[in-house]
Amino acid sequence: MKATPDTLPRSQMLRLDLLPCFDAAARTLSFTLAAQELHLTQSAVSRQIQLLEESLGVPLFERRHRALALTEAGEVMQRATRDALERLRDASARVRPGPRLRQVAMTCTQGFASLWLIPRLARFTANHPEVDVRISASMAIMDLERHRLDMAVRFVPSSIGPGKALFEETLQPLCAPSLLRQKTAPLRQPADLARHTLLTVEKHAGTALTSDWDPWFQVMGLQDMRMKNTVQFTQYADAVAAAVAGQGVVIGRLPLLQSLVDAKQLVAPFRSGGAATRRGYYVEMAAHAHDNADALDFANWLRAEAERG
Numbered sequence: 001m002k003a004t005p006d007t008l009p010r011s012q013m014l015r016l017d018l019l020p021c022f023d024a025a026a027r028t029l030s031f032t033l034a035a036q037e038l039h040l041t042q043s044a045v046s047r048q049i050q051l052l053e054e055s056l057g058v059p060l061f062e063r064r065h066r067a068l069a070l071t072e073a074g075e076v077m078q079r080a081t082r083d084a085l086e087r088l089r090d091a092s093a094r095v096r097p098g099p100r101l102r103q104v105a106m107t108c109t110q111g112f113a114s115l116w117l118i119p120r121l122a123r124f125t126a127n128h129p130e131v132d133v134r135i136s137a138s139m140a141i142m143d144l145e146r147h148r149l150d151m152a153v154r155f156v157p158s159s160i161g162p163g164k165a166l167f168e169e170t171l172q173p174l175c176a177p178s179l180l181r182q183k184t185a186p187l188r189q190p191a192d193l194a195r196h197t198l199l200t201v202e203k204h205a206g207t208a209l210t211s212d213w214d215p216w217f218q219v220m221g222l223q224d225m226r227m228k229n230t231v232q233f234t235q236y237a238d239a240v241a242a243a244v245a246g247q248g249v250v251i252g253r254l255p256l257l258q259s260l261v262d263a264k265q266l267v268a269p270f271r272s273g274g275a276a277t278r279r280g281y282y283v284e285m286a287a288h289a290h291d292n293a294d295a296l297d298f299a300n301w302l303r304a305e306a307e308r309g
Contacts, residue, residue, distance in 0.1 A: 015055055019081050021048040022060065026078040029068045104298045105134040107144075108153040111236040112281060113137035116256050117153075124301050131294045144286035150295035152284045153302070165280030166306035167255050171216045172274035174252035174266040175243055187249075187269040190220045197248030198230045199239040213251045219275040240266075258309060281306075 024034035025045060035042045053060050060074035070078060108117065113135055125133065136142065136149065144152060154161070158168055173193070180187055185195040203211045217223050231248060233239040240257065243250035244265050252266065254274060260266045283302060289295040 015052060018048050018052040018055075019085065021045055022052055022077065023081050023085055025049055025061070025068070026070060026074065026081070029070070031068070101132070102130050102294050103132045103134060104151075104292070104295045105136070105149045106151045106153065106298070107136040107138060107142045107147070107149050109139055109155055110137045111253070111256065112153055112155065114237040115240065116259075119259055120305050123305070124298065128294065128297065131298075133298070144284070145288070150286055150289035150292055151299055154282050154284055155279060156282060158278050158280050161280055161282035162284050163282065165282050166302060168280035169256070169277045170254045170274035171213075171277060172252045172254055172268050173216065173249050173270065174257060174261070175249045175269055176246040177264060177267050178246045179249070180267065180269055190222055190270055190272065191225065192269075193222075193227065193249060194225055195228050198227050199242050199248040199250040200230050200232045201236045201239050202232055202234050215277055216251060216275040220272065255309060 021034065021038060021040075024037050025031055028034050028037070031045045031049070032042050034040075035045045038045065049060065056073070056077075058073040059071050060077055062069040062071055114137070117135070121133065125131070136147070141154075142149060142152065144150070153166065155169075158165065173190075175187065175196075179196070186192060187196065198213065201212045214223075217225065231239075231242065233242070236253070239250050240260070242248060244260065249269070250266075252261075252268070254261070257266060261268070283299050285295070285299060
């Protein structure tokens with residue numbers, strides 16, 4: 001019969017009151033620093049760790065000369081202890097009476113955050129000054145429940161997007177107005193790109209330097225065109241900044257860059273139409289966010305901003 005917490009001898013039961021002491025010692029790898037943090041003596045900390053090790057039947061620390069190191073069992077216990085204490089802190093914050101923190105937490109790509117969301121965000125915060133907005137900008141697809149996020153703006157193919165898109169994407173070459181005024185290398189037709197620097201964004205390993213341009217090249221029938229040179233960036237926002245500075249031509253993702261076009265910081269050098277990528281930006285709500293009125297307001301604000309253009 002497998003032992004359960006109810007059937008274990010008292011001497012083998014986990015002493016929960018010892019976990020804060022273990023957490024401090026595991027974080028600092030020092031009984032002395034843990035004692036200072038907990039306002040205890042060093043000997044009291046050492047004794048509590050010893051009691052915890054005795055109850056578990058395994059050492060949690062390697063006691064070296066003037067140093068501590070976690071054993072394999074100690075590393076397992078540290079992860080579990082940290083998670084348990086964080087959950088307890090979150091739970092106590094929720095049940096403790098007091099003013100409720102009004103917060104909206106969301107995730108999106110770096111490009112969406114820096115080029116579309118942040119320039120507009122002041123309009124939301126001006127009307128909702130009591131709401132804190134937390135933005136996690138990453139290319140990683142984050143699990144909303146596990147990371148305690150209210151929503152995500154996903155950049156996905158239109159065929160699988162949840163609901164109606166904020167907007168779908170069209171590709172169009174864009175450059176600074178100063179580049180159009182160059183007489184030595186005019187930009188009048190797509191083939192003229194061969195005499196200019198193409199600003200590109202790093203894709204997956206093994207892909208071509210201009211892979212982000214490929215959909216537009218295919219529409220224009222320019223798959224075999226040889227460019228003067230390319231400059232590649234890790235982040236799309238950096239490539240856009242280089243284009244605004246007149247350093248080359250970037251493949252513009254519209255309407256993501258529409259505000260820069262409206263401000264005439266970037267212009268489309270060709271009259272030819274853009275290339276639709278059949279991808280778009282979609283709002284996905286976490287299940288728990290439907291109980292957060294501020295998260296629902298923020299989602300509605302995103303849709304209204306997208307309709308404004």
